[in-house]
Amino acid sequence: MTGSSSSPVAESTPGRVGLGPRAAAILVFGSSAAVLVVEIVALRLLAPYLGLTLETSTLVIGIALTAIAFGSWMGGHIADQVDPRRLIGPSLGVSGAVVALTPSVLRSTAEWAPAVLLVIASLTILVPGALLSAVTPFVTKLRLTNLAETGSVVGRLSGIGTVGAIVGTVLTGFVLVSRLPVSGILLGLGALLVAASAWIEWRTRGWSGAPALTLVVLAGGLAVTAAPGGCDVETKYHCARVVANPDGGNGRTLVLDGLRHSYVDVDDPTQLKFAYVRAIASVVDAAFPQREPLVAHHLGGGGLTLPRYLAATRPGTHSLVSEIDGGVVRINREQLGLRSQAGVDVRVEDGRLGLRRLETGSRDLVIGDAFGGVSVPWHLTTAEAMADVRRVLNEEGLYVANLIDHGGMDFARAEVATLGETFEHVALLGEPADIGQGPAADAVGGNLVVLASDRPVDLRAVQKALDARRTGWRITTGQDLTSWTGDAQLLTDDHAPVDQLLQPYSPQSGR
Incomplete structure (x- = not known):
């Protein structure tokens, strides 16, 4: 109606439940934190093969930022074409499966096919980083129902994502790395992402992909025990x-x-x-x-x-x-x-x-x-x-x-x-x-x-x-x-x- 105080941005798509503000905040916070966990742990995984140099750090940071930029842009574009409810669960699940497989894939590549290590390493950061970064525009699209609230919704979710990235960085650098092996960190993160995917899908449309992704995470855990290049001890630095x-x-x-x-x-x-x-x-x-x-x-x-x-x-x-x-x-x-x-x-x-x-x-x-x-x-x-x-x-x-x-x-x-x-x-x-x-x-x-x-x-x-x-x-x-x-x-x-x-x-x- 021409005299209304607000205009609709997106119509609600039928589903079992909507995405409330608390669930939206948790998704944006968690996915943003996970990207930084993957980035920091990737540095430690690559150090035995590329060295812990400024160039290695710059490379990993650059790839992670590329993933964030690409995922945010592509996620926003796709969210305008497809119902975001159909995208959040698969993004979390597939990224979790890739993260869980990363330790065994990188170590095996470094030992058996070192010529392609950089390519494989880039993909293990790009794929989950882009998928996780796409979650924010998916969630934002679902929360934007009124033009009068556009600024507050986008600003709030952007801030929550930034806080999530900070928490992911601090938690990994000061707590996780000192207490857990890097393979354990990634396997645990992968399992959490797949669990979150299963929860989202169950709440929205009963997607049946979670069991298959769970098997991938379990396979990643088993592969870590057989992959070459493991450590006797993983210290804070080595x-x-x-x-x-x-x-x-x-x-x-x-x-x-x-x-x-x-x-x-x-x-x-x-x-x-x-x-x-x-x-x-x-x-x-x-x-x-x-x-x-x-x-x-x-x-x-x-x-x-x-x-x-x-x-x-x-x-x-x-x-x-x-x-x-x-x-x-x-x-x-x-x-x-x-x-x-x-x-x-x-x-x-x-x-x-x-x-x-x-x-x-x-x-x-x-x-x-x-x-x-x-x-x-x-x-x-x-x-x-x-x-x-x-x-x-x-x-x-x-x-x-x-x-x-x-x-x-x-x-x-x-x-x-x-x-x-x-x-x-x-x-x-x-x-x-x-x-x-x-x-x-x-x-x-x-x-x-x-x-x-x-x-x-x-x-x-x-x-x-x-x-x-x-x-x-x-x-x-x-x-x-x-x-x-x-x-x-x-x-x-x-x-x-x-x-x-x-x-x-x-x-x-x-x-």
């Missing part, structure tokens, strides 16, 4: 495994996100397997009198190989370790025989914050061996971080750090240049070709060790120790190191593009 020495004995390798991080001989801490660990030990042995106890700080713990070594070879040494991952600390105690080793104090904290708590001039030695994936966390590489390292070292103190780079060594050059601006003496240890002492064509990259101090170190003694440990490594310093560094940029808190400087990682090199 997929962790402890691999026993295949040759027998009590040697064990700590594997984080598919990368070998530490080798520990429970019975003999002086057994050092990885070349970079032997190089750091060579520097320390040559730079300080034998068996002299030290006060050391370790940025990153891993398997605590070096703190154990110092405790065994320098009785009375006190090592304070900043290890951000409490799950890794538990692995050390439960599987790597740490127990209550004298002289090793481990704090679950960020390395940069741990440095701030140390008194000026309180350390003889600082060892940097913190990694997120294959890169040093950027905030531990900057001039400001190095200034804090220098502050906590005494006049005879030494900073030794493990770096990884490949190709043009852009990150390693930048880090060496940054240290050169902070310390008076800097030297670089590595394979000859990697540090400019051999044909550039022979450079393959991998681990490098950099040492920095304000007092000279006997590099001849260091080289002798490297040779005794059969590392094959050499040392570059002085003008040769300056030439190798070239015009590399300095890393600062304002600009430290560590992930972009790093060259692609070669799995054959290990850590």
Whole structure:
């Protein structure tokens, strides 16, 4: 009627019941939260195969945002063509089935068909993300019955969706990941979505697809037990495994996100397997009198190989370790025989914050061996971080750090240049070709060790120790190191593009 105060937007479609405001809010809240749960957990699923780098995070976030945009647009378009009551249940159910299958599908693809991992990973985020994002326009369409209420309905549901996304993010990051394996999170979410689908369909039109989707969720749960690439422990930051020495004995390798991080001989801490660990030990042995106890700080713990070594070879040494991952600390105690080793104090904290708590001039030695994936966390590489390292070292103190780079060594050059601006003496240890002492064509990259101090170190003694440990490594310093560094940029808190400087990682090199 022309004189009415409002105009109809959509006529009610026959069904068993309508969609009330409370049910609408629950659907929008839950579906929005589920999208963010899938996004965050996808990062953890992919980390063992792609690394937990800025590029990986950016890729997953970009795919998730694409799914949200596409689902919202397409959902709104379809809602104008089809009764939304027919769409909500299938969207929830199919997305739940895909989510439940994601852990086994991704891990199997990574092991058996890695060339298509990115495609499969994109689909496991895009499909459920788009379907779940379409729920909001479906619900909005059902709630819009009056033009006079359009703004309040759309605004309210949009706000509820945003709150749902926030809750999904916080719940996953602070609660779920610390208490449940990622496969359990996704299986549980898949089951909830299928249950919600069954409830919606039962309330509206008695759809019979729920039993089939329930079977898919159960199949996903069974497939997780058989899929390759599982973890012994899923910590807040890593997929962790402890691999026993295949040759027998009590040697064990700590594997984080598919990368070998530490080798520990429970019975003999002086057994050092990885070349970079032997190089750091060579520097320390040559730079300080034998068996002299030290006060050391370790940025990153891993398997605590070096703190154990110092405790065994320098009785009375006190090592304070900043290890951000409490799950890794538990692995050390439960599987790597740490127990209550004298002289090793481990704090679950960020390395940069741990440095701030140390008194000026309180350390003889600082060892940097913190990694997120294959890169040093950027905030531990900057001039400001190095200034804090220098502050906590005494006049005879030494900073030794493990770096990884490949190709043009852009990150390693930048880090060496940054240290050169902070310390008076800097030297670089590595394979000859990697540090400019051999044909550039022979450079393959991998681990490098950099040492920095304000007092000279006997590099001849260091080289002798490297040779005794059969590392094959050499040392570059002085003008040769300056030439190798070239015009590399300095890393600062304002600009430290560590992930972009790093060259692609070669799995054959290990850590």
